[in-house]
Amino acid sequence: MLKAQNLVKKFNDNEVLSGISFEIIKGQVLAVIGPSGSGKSTMLRCLNLLERLDGGCVEVEGEVMVRTDDNGNVIYAPEADLRRIRLRFGLVFQNFNLFPHLSVMQNITEAPIRVAGLKPEEAKELALGLLEKMGLSDKAEAYPYQLSGGQSQRVAIARALAMKPDILFFDEPTSALDPELTGEVLKVIRMLAQEHMTMVVVTHEMAFAKEVADRVIFMDKGLIVEEGSPEEIFNNPNNERTKAFLNVLKSY
Amino acid sequence: MLEYAGGLINLLSSGAVTTIQIFFLTLIFSLPLGMVIAFGRMSKKKWVREIFKLYILIMRGTPLLLQLMFVYFAPYYWIGLNWDRFIAAIVAFSLNYAAYFAEIYRGGIESIPQGQYEAAQVLGFTKTQTFVRIILPQVIKRVLPPISNEVITLVKDTALVQTLGVSELFRVAKNESSRIFSTSPLAVAGIYYLVMNWLVTKALHAMEKRLSYYK
Numbered sequence: 001m002l003k004a005q006n007l008v009k010k011f012n013d014n015e016v017l018s019g020i021s022f023e024i025i026k027g028q029v030l031a032v033i034g035p036s037g038s039g040k041s042t043m044l045r046c047l048n049l050l051e052r053l054d055g056g057c058v059e060v061e062g063e064v065m066v067r068t069d070d071n072g073n074v075i076y077a078p079e080a081d082l083r084r085i086r087l088r089f090g091l092v093f094q095n096f097n098l099f100p101h102l103s104v105m106q107n108i109t110e111a112p113i114r115v116a117g118l119k120p121e122e123a124k125e126l127a128l129g130l131l132e133k134m135g136l137s138d139k140a141e142a143y144p145y146q147l148s149g150g151q152s153q154r155v156a157i158a159r160a161l162a163m164k165p166d167i168l169f170f171d172e173p174t175s176a177l178d179p180e181l182t183g184e185v186l187k188v189i190r191m192l193a194q195e196h197m198t199m200v201v202v203t204h205e206m207a208f209a210k211e212v213a214d215r216v217i218f219m220d221k222g223l224i225v226e227e228g229s230p231e232e233i234f235n236n237p238n239n240e241r242t243k244a245f246l247n248v249l250k251s252y
Numbered sequence: 253m254l255e256y257a258g259g260l261i262n263l264l265s266s267g268a269v270t271t272i273q274i275f276f277l278t279l280i281f282s283l284p285l286g287m288v289i290a291f292g293r294m295s296k297k298k299w300v301r302e303i304f305k306l307y308i309l310i311m312r313g314t315p316l317l318l319q320l321m322f323v324y325f326a327p328y329y330w331i332g333l334n335w336d337r338f339i340a341a342i343v344a345f346s347l348n349y350a351a352y353f354a355e356i357y358r359g360g361i362e363s364i365p366q367g368q369y370e371a372a373q374v375l376g377f378t379k380t381q382t383f384v385r386i387i388l389p390q391v392i393k394r395v396l397p398p399i400s401n402e403v404i405t406l407v408k409d410t411a412l413v414q415t416l417g418v419s420e421l422f423r424v425a426k427n428e429s430s431r432i433f434s435t436s437p438l439a440v441a442g443i444y445y446l447v448m449n450w451l452v453t454k455a456l457h458a459m460e461k462r463l464s465y466y467k
Contacts, residue, residue: 083376086373093370099372101393114385115377160375
């Protein structure tokens with residue numbers, strides 16, 4: 001579905017991604033784990049075009065989003081193509097980033113109406129369906145400030161799903177939540193996994209990654225250190241750094 | 253006495269109409285112009301930014317009274333153009349107030365978290381849609397209190413226009429005061445300003461209240 005090769009990203013002199021390659025497979029959940037500052041979020045932001053790469057190549061179902069020529073020049077597809085490709089992605093942020101001046105309903109329907117060109121009634125119907133799925137049917141007319149963190153994140157997921165993305169990215173979706181609220185968000189992601197939604201989840205929830213992911217990537221210092229099935233990574237890691245990272249987590 | 257009071261009120265009301273015209277025309281031109289200046293001030297191009305910075309510096313750094321006289325008299329001294337005092341006043345006021353509004357807008361726009369832009373971008377909104385539908389409504393709520401301050405000041409600043417000989421409220425009151433050798437016309441004019449600002453304050457509060465449905 002999506003193929004990334006040799007991604008490089010620098011912030012001034014600081015290399016955050018040092019040449020990572022991976023593939024996102026349709027219908028699968030890819031979990032990305034690793035210590036803070038390992039480049040997980042940056043990788044996600046680059047794929048979603050919130051940051052521009054300094055090297056590498058990304059293909060989405062055979063269509064080139066960005067490539068690097070022999071001289072090291074990074075060439076992005078024309079803006080119109082990028083817009084189209086971007087619409088195949090959904091991104092759920094750590095801090096939700098709901099629009100505070102719009103109701104829950106409007107948060108979800110705004111993009112389908114303005115961007116996808118749905119009729120307001122269609123968008124509303126779509127939103128009601130998604131809210132029901134998220135267990136938030138009674139919150140349609142609420143405003144973001146009236147929601148708990150867990151509810152906000154579920155609205156954010158509904159908002160992303162309303163654009164019917166081919167791949168849904170999660171950037172540490174539970175990191176800003178109180179522990180007792182992470183469960184309700186993870187439950188929703190688990191449900192989407194059962195529906196074979198293609199997802200990439202950057203997460204610190206190891207138990208969850210182990211349970212839901214089809215494949216796990218362990219990143220450290222801008223590199224993919226280890227990649228494999230959850231069993232391989234969590235029960236039988238080959239790499240010393242993976243072992244050390246998982247051991248530190250176990251000791252908590 | 254009562255007869256005279258009626259005459260005074262009539263007289264001052266005609267001046268107040270001019271004052272109200274200056275007030276509204278200035279707002280109509282300076283509020284949108286301020287947005288243009290704010291964008292220029294935040295331009296990605298350094299030379300554009302510098303030009304607008306200089307503009308704001310001049311407008312906020314020199315007396316409005318001086319600007320008013322400059323705008324009216326400069327064309328006459330330069331090219332002999334003798335233009336309408338009222339129009340000159342509106343131009344000078346709009347240029348000046350737009351600079352203040354621009355800085356308020358800029359503060360408002362820069363206070364919107366980056367995440368709002370990113371969320372809009374990821375959902376596929378164009379830059380224009382993002383600004384008009386996501387950013388601007390939030391900016392309006394944030395800038396309303398500082399804008400209110402400027403609007404209240406504007407009501408009182410209109411009195412400066414009398415230096416160009418425009419018969420607005422203050423000039424009418426001042427002339428009448430000299431004529432009858434009494435300060436009562438000035439006191440009544442003060443009440444006029446007070447009432448205007450009371451109404452302005454009420455209107456602005458109503459707007460703030462309308463936007464208080466979210467946090």
